[in-house]
Amino acid sequence: MSLQIYNSLTRQKEEFIPLQPGRVHIYVCGPTVYSHAHIGHAKSYISFDVVVRYFRYLGYRVKYVQNITDVGHLLGDADEGEDRILKKAREEQLDPMEVAQMYTWSYFDDMAALGVLRPDISPHASGHIIEQIELVKILLEKGYAYESNGSVYFDVHKFPEYGQLSGRKVEELEAGSRVEVNPEKRHPADFALWKKAEPNHLMKWPGPWSVGYPGWHIECSAMSMKYLGETFDIHGGGLDNIFPHHECEIAQSVAATGKPFARYWMHNNMISLSGEKMSKSLGNVWNIKDVVKNYSSLAIRHFILSSHYRSRLEYSEEALKAAEQGSHRLLNAVEKLQEALRAAAEGEIFSAPFSPEDYRRRFEEAMNDDFNTARAMAALFDLAKASNQYLAETPAPHKPFLVEIEQLFKTLGHEVLGILPAEIGAGAGAVSGELVEKLMILNLDVRNQLRKQKNWALADQIRNELQKAGVILEDRPDGTTGWSREK
RNA sequence: GGCGCCGUACCCAAGUGGCUAAGGGAAAGGUCUGCAAAACCUUCAUUCGGCGGUUCGAAUCCGCCCGGCGCCUCCA
Structure with a gap:
């Protein structure tokens, strides 16, 4: 259309x-x-x-x-x-x-x-x-x-x-x-x-x-x-x-x-x-x-674009908070994607569980209909869900597939709507710096040894202190620990 | 008084004639987990302010009513 x-x-x-x-x-x-x-x-x-x-x-x-x-x-x-x-x-x-x-x-x-x-x-x-x-x-x-x-x-x-x-x-x-x-x-x-x-x-x-x-x-x-x-x-x-x-x-x-x-x-x-x-x-x-002062610029854009430009939008703290949470959901999805991407292999045999292009089509259909950003965003959320699902059930994800999804988030989410930042993945070395990256590896290594010794008190203390400094830890079922900056 | 818009779940909000009424948030249960967080699964409007009408079929079209708002002055 x-x-x-x-x-x-x-x-x-x-x-x-x-x-x-x-x-x-x-x-x-x-x-x-x-x-x-x-x-x-x-x-x-x-x-x-x-x-x-x-x-x-x-x-x-x-x-x-x-x-x-x-x-x-x-x-x-x-x-x-x-x-x-x-x-x-x-x-x-x-x-x-x-x-x-x-x-x-x-x-x-x-x-x-x-x-x-x-x-x-x-x-x-x-x-x-x-x-x-x-x-x-x-x-x-x-x-x-x-x-x-x-x-x-x-x-x-x-x-x-x-x-x-x-x-x-x-x-x-x-x-x-x-x-x-x-x-x-x-x-x-x-x-x-x-x-x-x-x-x-x-x-x-x-x-x-x-x-x-x-x-x-x-x-x-x-x-x-x-x-x-x-x-x-x-x-x-x-x-x-x-x-x-x-x-x-x-x-x-x-x-x-x-x-x-x-x-x-x-x-x-x-x-x-x-x-x-x-x-x-x-x-x-x-x-x-x-x-x-209270909400991220991404959340504010998110809030405004979640309704149609020709609709009246009711301002409330609750709505802004909901937008902030929604914004985090998208950011988390992309972060998970990028983390998986760093470890992913090219692979040869692959059958895609879904077509990312379908989501682009939905996005464009919505935008072509008098710039319906609310519907366009729904397509991005559905893409985030599909991507999360794929990563959750796939031990060794296919790299080109992940690249395709990531590119879509970047183009539609960042370039068109501006509800995703240019650089996603605050846990990545690119944003944090090499030294921070190395210190975090050291930190998590020590903490995981404490966890193996079941020293929960000290392990939790490290996690709490890091949170105060704006770093969120995430202990995975497989025993590894991921980290990201507070959004 | 004139012109015009809106009323969709607990909140925000798409949808304007026909597959199961998008999506986000909140809430509840579950998987995972030492805990937490994230993620995943499930539940959450037989119904779209009310009443009539048109139609095989309406949240979507028409009429009336109720409620809210915008412009007519500067305003994004």
Whole structure:
């Protein structure tokens, strides 16, 4: 089956056909850098991280752009001219750019800690003021926008398709009581492309209409088209950005170029806490920096990928713990595999008890179905079980067979999902160092002599002390002892 | 008020017309074992919020009801 993607624009799954054969151009809305990223951001960016990884696995050459919003969004269309970064700057007595920069680094750190691969381009809104102004100029020239008292607004009535993505009608929006009346606008649903700065506004740039700053939506149009072309393959982001952000992006971009904008729109669902959306305004937020203190990055990815990206995911300590345990199960399976591999022989006569390729097929089928990572992971767990079973009942396992399985874990588990580390098997010399390896052999040798003398007290003391140092011992039925580092 | 989503075992979570309702965690019993850990085996939803309907057949489609949530303002 070919890759199917649920397109928010058409509200159905569609076969993915790239604009240019073999290439994928993808843009994902990045964070507004005014505070630390939370676990909800992790869901979004890990989801798209896996989307990009899977495209690469399929052999596509991917160009992945994710913006950094460091200009700040308006608090409201008819607000006092204070954006969220500026607000934070006031609160923390910092230059607005210091705030943005500080949280940009923080965001990059958090993503690295979660094993999220870097986008190919991370453009800053503040570094693309010129491009944004140029885009506004075009919209004015084409008659889609109008200037009013130094600000520029997009006229939604000039763009009949407005509302297509979010399923909204302009009349309904205008009838809605939540749209504040702004005397500068012709219609309540019009949105700002350029805002004239109030005297107390610190983040501002000289523009053709006033000293001001760009509207919220224009940056994504300007930067995505600059780096990916006027029409590109995929635009992603959180469900909560469909309206107004993505709706406005489409309007601006299509109006300016006369061409289709993004061809597939992908939206990830939210993380909830006690049934409610996790968001800063509700104050029910778990920062990534705090979650990482208690759970491994593999477990966090495991937790997030165990549900579909378009499903809402309920955050709880219990769920994170379950993910941590599940993560250990996979790691243990691969460790056992690698240990067996070191002792395995090539062998000549061999009939495979199962076909590893079957599991790859299942994995791909799941991923091809709109990136169903939950089902893909089930295939990996089943592979782990099959592998464990084989090793448990086979005294002299067949080396090429084990290599094949190991390769599968590495490709699917590590490279695509990122739920297994690059180097598995902490007990292996590669990770621990030659000296440690030798000391452990000595240690276990002494302990096994104690065990033969039935000196359980001393043998257990060694095991306990090693555990305190983060080394787990495992006495096998055959009398040998294995060891690994605590996960 | 408008648009939309969800309700699957003790917990998390796949599945959206038809073989035995994935997978993980927890729990119970067993094998192994000096003990521990890991692994393996077994058990764990005749049932998918409720009630009707369509169909040879529905967790999956339709209707109503109950419960929860998202967007409509910044939000991943």
